[in-house]
Amino acid sequence: MHNLSIKMETTPTIKDAYSLFHKGILALSRAEMQGFRVDVDYILRKREFLQRKLERTEIKFKETDFYADWCKSTKGKVNINSSTQLGDYLYKTKGFTALKYTKSNGNGSTDDEALKQLNIPELDFLFEKKKIKKTIDVLDGFYNEQVDGTIHPFYNLHLVRTFRSSSDSPNFQNIPKRDEEMMTLCRRALFPREGHQLLEVDFGQLEVRISACYNKDETLINDILHGDMHRDMAAEIFMLDNFDKNNKGHKLLRQAAKNGFVFAQFYGDYYKNCAENLASNWCQLPKTGKWKYGQGVVIDEIGKPFKPYHISDHLISKGIKEYGTITKTERGYVVTGFLKHVQDIENNFWNVRYKKYKQWKDDWFAEYQKKGFFDLYTGFRCSGVMKKNDVINYPVQGAAFHCLLWSFIQLDAFIIENNLDSRIIGQIHDSLIIDVNPKELKLIGETVHKITTVDLPKHWPWIIVPLEIDAEICGVDESWVKKEKYDLV
DNA sequence: GGAACTCGCCAC
DNA sequence: AAACGTGGCGAGTTCC
Numbered sequence: 001m002h003n004l005s006i007k008m009e010t011t012p013t014i015k016d017a018y019s020l021f022h023k024g025i026l027a028l029s030r031a032e033m034q035g036f037r038v039d040v041d042y043i044l045r046k047r048e049f050l051q052r053k054l055e056r057t058e059i060k061f062k063e064t065d066f067y068a069d070w071c072k073s074t075k076g077k078v079n080i081n082s083s084t085q086l087g088d089y090l091y092k093t094k095g096f097t098a099l100k101y102t103k104s105n106g107n108g109s110t111d112d113e114a115l116k117q118l119n120i121p122e123l124d125f126l127f128e129k130k131k132i133k134k135t136i137d138v139l140d141g142f143y144n145e146q147v148d149g150t151i152h153p154f155y156n157l158h159l160v161r162t163f164r165s166s167s168d169s170p171n172f173q174n175i176p177k178r179d180e181e182m183m184t185l186c187r188r189a190l191f192p193r194e195g196h197q198l199l200e201v202d203f204g205q206l207e208v209r210i211s212a213c214y215n216k217d218e219t220l221i222n223d224i225l226h227g228d229m230h231r232d233m234a235a236e237i238f239m240l241d242n243f244d245k246n247n248k249g250h251k252l253l254r255q256a257a258k259n260g261f262v263f264a265q266f267y268g269d270y271y272k273n274c275a276e277n278l279a280s281n282w283c284q285l286p287k288t289g290k291w292k293y294g295q296g297v298v299i300d301e302i303g304k305p306f307k308p309y310h311i312s313d314h315l316i317s318k319g320i321k322e323y324g325t326i327t328k329t330e331r332g333y334v335v336t337g338f339l340k341h342v343q344d345i346e347n348n349f350w351n352v353r354y355k356k357y358k359q360w361k362d363d364w365f366a367e368y369q370k371k372g373f374f375d376l377y378t379g380f381r382c383s384g385v386m387k388k389n390d391v392i393n394y395p396v397q398g399a400a401f402h403c404l405l406w407s408f409i410q411l412d413a414f415i416i417e418n419n420l421d422s423r424i425i426g427q428i429h430d431s432l433i434i435d436v437n438p439k440e441l442k443l444i445g446e447t448v449h450k451i452t453t454v455d456l457p458k459h460w461p462w463i464i465v466p467l468e469i470d471a472e473i474c475g476v477d478e479s480w481v482k483k484e485k486y487d488l489v
Numbered sequence: 490g491g492a493a494c495t496c497g498c499c500a501c
Numbered sequence: 502a503a504a505c506g507t508g509g510c511g512a513g514t515t516c517c
Contacts, residue, residue, distance in 0.1 A: 079513075083513080084514070085513090087496095102496065102497095103495095104494090104495065107495095110497080111496080111498080112497085112498085130497085130498085133511090134499070156508095160507060162507060164508080165508090166507080167508085167509080168509060168510085169509095170509090170510095171499085171500080171510070173499090173501070173508075174499040174500035174501085174508080174510085175499080176499060176500080177500070178500090182499090207506095263505090266506095267505045268504070268506070269504070269505045270504050272504080273504075273505070274505095388503075388504090389503090393506040393507085394506080394507090397506065400501095401501095401507095428500070428501065429500085429508095490517105491516105491517090492515100492517085493514100493517105494513105494514080494515075494516095495513085495515100496514105497512095498510095498511100499510090500507100500509095501506100
């Protein structure tokens with residue numbers, strides 16, 4: 001009885017969830033109305049430039065023997081934009097073995113990753129062309145949607161299964177960022193209002209922290225607050241006895257462990273995919289035969305400038321001499337090599353290191369199977385037929401976004417109440433983009449910091465892990481390209 | 490001629 | 502036993 005009454009007070013209900021979205025829609029619509037300034041002259045200029053570059057790349061491709069042979073095999077009817085036709089030519093006509101297959105139809109995959117493994121240099125022109133085209137599409141999207149030099153991206157709260165948001169017309173949540181060249185070309189089009197500057201505020205490791213609120217795993221919480229789980233996993237996966245955070249190679253391997261193992265595991269992936277991804281995408285190690293010395297990425301150049309040390313040298317010296325295989329026998333699966341190594345690490349990851357997290361996953365799924373639904377900590381209810389991974393991921397993804405949305409609403413209200421000139425103009429799941437009047441920068445920064453790290457955990461007592469917020473700032477009257485770290489307090 | 494589908498790729 | 506979560510959008514293709 002006692003426990004129940006506490007729960008009633010602190011656990012948000014479906015009405016609270018409704019209220020969050022009601023206020024959320026109103027706040028988001030103010031950002032939509034405000035919009036994001038675009039440099040129309042730049043877009044038109046750069047579009048022309050990219051269009052010509054696209055045509056030149058296309059011409060270069062059409063001059064290759066590869067293209068001539070492709071045309072010959074289809075009696076001249078070739079559309080170089082068609083991955084279906086390319087797949088037919090490579091896998092059916094030329095007899096290349098597909099190294100990857102598509103999900104729904106099981107055809108040989110023609111994505112960049114699959115094609116790059118075929119080692120056909122002429123295809124580089126197609127990769128280049130695809131990249132240019134993608135950039136043109138983003139700029140076109142801005143141009144087509146702008147009204148008097150301002151785009152008004154929409155934010156939807158009614159479309160996503162996890163109760164996250166989506167964005168369209170144009171989609172503001174998938175503007176290139178990681179590819180330096182594409183990032184610069186696209187974000188150079190986006191500006192604050194005159195005399196203002198763009199401030200971007202991000203929650204740090206938000207989804208991992210929210211997952212910890214559900215699973216309450218002490219090791220995970222400790223790692224979030226004081227440790228470095230990506231470094232630890234890099235050390236285990238690549239068998240590094242003394243991880244050196246200043247070593248360029250070690251830094252790369254930490255990245256590999258973070259994206260190829262830790263995040264993948266948190267989303268519900270398993271050792272086979274992780275091993276494959278780590279070996280081929282991150283280390284360029286072959287998946288057949290014994291590994292040779294001098295293969296794969298250079299991981300360590302200390303003291304040996306003319307004799308690079310390769311990842312294969314290191315793994316072989318530690319006894320991992322090949323990628324390995326998975327064989328089915330009457331007794332079960334026999335796993336060898338690097339595959340076995342990653343499988344062991346996976347087992348340790350879930351059965352020892354994050355044991356309580358795993359227990360939560362099993363319990364949470366069992367509860368869903370019993371009831372047919374589950375409730376997020378923010379009051380939203382997910383029901384219907386779901387896979388185990390869905391049941392584990394949705395509550396985290398949704399509640400993490402709700403932290404952002406709640407903060408968005410508070411900051412929006414603060415801006416209106418105080419008649420400020422700054423405006424929130426965008427949102428990308430765990431970040432806010434604010435068009436700031438420089439005179440208000442300090443106030444906005446301090447307010448965002450207080451809302452996200454003090455008020456939010458007070459509002460939702462289920463947030464049992466401290467939240468962290470990072471900010472970056474662009475110069476006055478400058479585009480969204482050059483950002484500097486900004487201390488909010 | 491358009492709806493529905495697949496695939497690939499960008500973001501988180 | 503199963504096996505990476507959520508979107509939007511463009512291009513090609515297939516079906517009606």
